[in-house]
Amino acid sequence: MIPLDSSLLVVTDLDGSLLDHHDYNWDAASEWLARLKQHQIPLVICSSKTAAEIVPLQKKLGISGAPFIAENGACVSPDGDYPLADEPGEAYRALCQTLQELQADFRFEGFHQFSDADVARFTGLTLTEASQSRRRDASEVVLWRDEEARLDDFRAALAAHQLALTQGGRFWHVMPAGSGKGVALQQIQQHMAQHGGRRTTIGLGDGPNDAPMLEQVDYAVVIKGFSKTPVVLQRTDTAHVYYTTHTGPEGWREGLDYFLAQSA
Numbered sequence: 001m002i003p004l005d006s007s008l009l010v011v012t013d014l015d016g017s018l019l020d021h022h023d024y025n026w027d028a029a030s031e032w033l034a035r036l037k038q039h040q041i042p043l044v045i046c047s048s049k050t051a052a053e054i055v056p057l058q059k060k061l062g063i064s065g066a067p068f069i070a071e072n073g074a075c076v077s078p079d080g081d082y083p084l085a086d087e088p089g090e091a092y093r094a095l096c097q098t099l100q101e102l103q104a105d106f107r108f109e110g111f112h113q114f115s116d117a118d119v120a121r122f123t124g125l126t127l128t129e130a131s132q133s134r135r136r137d138a139s140e141v142v143l144w145r146d147e148e149a150r151l152d153d154f155r156a157a158l159a160a161h162q163l164a165l166t167q168g169g170r171f172w173h174v175m176p177a178g179s180g181k182g183v184a185l186q187q188i189q190q191h192m193a194q195h196g197g198r199r200t201t202i203g204l205g206d207g208p209n210d211a212p213m214l215e216q217v218d219y220a221v222v223i224k225g226f227s228k229t230p231v232v233l234q235r236t237d238t239a240h241v242y243y244t245t246h247t248g249p250e251g252w253r254e255g256l257d258y259f260l261a262q263s264a
């Protein structure tokens, strides 16, 4: 069992991990959230959600000011400080421009082409949440309308623009090549090591896009997910990897129960 102390760092995916896949509740995790807070253990959100979605959620979870990773790693806040802009930034506008050009060859739609009401309808988010999910900085969410066999051609076309395709829980994400949850976590770990020393990291995630993050942590919790694509890890230290039997926040609790001592 890993002792609960301030040299620990917990990194988590949201959808299907800390948050329920269907209704986004985190009831089963709340005891652990309180325990982590009591022991001053930072909880780093590592999600495909935007900074505009994560900052208000951090407040509800009681972890405001913690570092976070947004947009699947395309956006990183190593010290929790992240000014939210009202207008989309230059990087996002350039990305949307490139995608519009690629629509001549491939059938897909991006979040920038929908209204808040559209996004609310097909995600189950409220209008406010849908609006926050459309306030993007560095990556775009894509609904693929073309044949699955054409995804490889799409990947190649994106690569020519230094862009990459990642599969999220529900949608595809187009992001800068070389970015991802693993690289983003490394950035946060380095920042923290410079400000207080290296931390033992425990990571929790349920989807294939969590794999790079789960490779990067000391202890990995693979939460049972809904994705058709399983989470495949290359690491061979099997004692440091735990596969849960429960899904969502119940699996999240199960994973921390497995690795962490209940008290210091």
Ligand SMILES: [Mg+2]
Pocket: 013, 014, 015, 016, 017, 169, 205, 206, 207
């Ligand atoms: Mg997930």
